[in-house]
Amino acid sequence: MATDPATTQRKLAHIHLGVDGGAEKFFVRLSRALAKRGVEQIAFIRHDRPWRDELAEHCEVHELKFSRSHFKRHFIRWGIARDIRNFGAKTTLGWMSPASKWLPKPGPDMRTFLRLGDFPDGFHTYGNVEDLIGNTPEIVRQAVEAGWPADRAHMISNFVDPLPDSLQPVSRAEFDTPEDAAVLIALGRFVERKRFDLIIRALAQLPETVHAWLIGDGELQEDMQRLARDLGVENRTHFLGWQRDPSPFLSAADILVCPSDEEPLGNVVLEGWNADLPVVATASQGPGWLIEHGKTGLLSACGDADGLAGSIYLLVSNESEKTTLTVNARTTLAERFTIEAISNQYLQQFGLQH
Structure with a gap:
């Protein structure tokens, strides 16, 4: 199908194979923000993603069954390229390394980007990737150090949506938490690198008035529950499961904790700042970049x-220390991580700005 060049200027295609997590939340946020800026979009995703309907509010959605078969991959990629061409987009953004193998072939009528929110582990599927976008300087640095051309590696960070004025915090009583408790909150998968055990070990050293809300699920959850029992803090450690929208929990908490050994960005830091929470984190890659110790948060080894x-x-x-950190963090969020600032960087990179 032939397309009018005038109609292709503000169109963008996405390929996203993720399930449900921080990367998926930002994908929906960014595509919504670009739609509000007048960019028409098409997205290729797996079937039955929990955020599919939310994405479809502002983006044409194609649900596909992606195959590991080399033979079938050829036809699926051809079908994606055909649909993108018919849609009229001349720019395609893949999300994370698994999307790289499905990108259309770049050329005079197609620019291809791959957005990374984690550290690259090789470029063997990057044959159709022209440019990389990392959401932290460290991701970009590691990609270049591994051999990716520096002039084709770019850094654009994340933003979080402002919390609505109508947001109602969850009731602490529903989660067996006293109203006068100091509530720590942490979000993420119960996997080794997230180090939820550090929160539990820290809790054992803190006053009885301190409670922890751990939001997430994963393979180590039973281990964490056992650790809480062993350390005698089971009644102060609350496992609240995976929450698609953690905002009401953040609004009811007092301190956000990010204890990871390896955290490429730490979007939860931005979410904590956005909820006016002081942030305590370990100095892994992302939080160590985001947080200025003693000014916008506290870092430890x-x-x-x-x-x-x-x-x-x-x-x-x-x-007083809590207030100082919160005020400074709010200023940093407003200066560097707004919807407008980050969206402008993507539009400029794609050549889709007015």
Whole structure:
């Protein structure tokens, strides 16, 4: 199908194979923000994604069954390229490495980008990738160090949506948490690198008035529950499961904790700032870049439960320190991580700005 060049200027295609997590949330946020800027979009995703209907509110959605078969992959990729061409987009953005093998072939009428929210582990499927976009300087640095051309590697970070004025915090009573408790909140998968065990070990060193809400699920959840029992903090450690929208929980908490050993960005840091929570984190790659220690949050060494407990205790016992960190973090969020600023960077990179 022939397309009018005038209609292709503000069109973008996405390929996203993810399930449900921080990367998927940002995908929906960014595509919505670009739609509000007048960019028409088409997205190719797997069947039955929980965010499919939300995405479809502003984006044409094609649900596909992606195949590992080399023979079938050829036809699926050809079908994607055909649909993109018929849609009229001349730019395609793949999300994370698994999407790289489905990108159309770049050429005079097609630019291809791959957006990375994690560290690259090789480029063997990147044959159709022209440019990489990493959401932290460290991701870009590691890609270039691994051999990716520096002039084709770009850094654009994330944003979070402002919380609605109508947002109602969850009731602490529903989760067996006293109203006067100091509530720590952490979000993520219960996997080794997220180090939820550090929060539990820190909690054992903190006053009885401190409780922890752990939001997420994963293979190590039973191990974490056992650790809480062993350390005698089972009644203060609350496992709240995976929450698609953690905003009401953030609004009801007091301190956000990010204890990861490896965290490429730490979108939860932005979410904590957005909810006016002071942030305590270990100095993994992303939080170490986002947070200015003592100004916009508190950092301690990775794997150091004592250091994490010390940072938390400082905030629990010093309301003035909490206020200072929160005010400074809100300023940083407004200056560097707004919807407008990040959207403008993507539009400029894609050549879709007015």
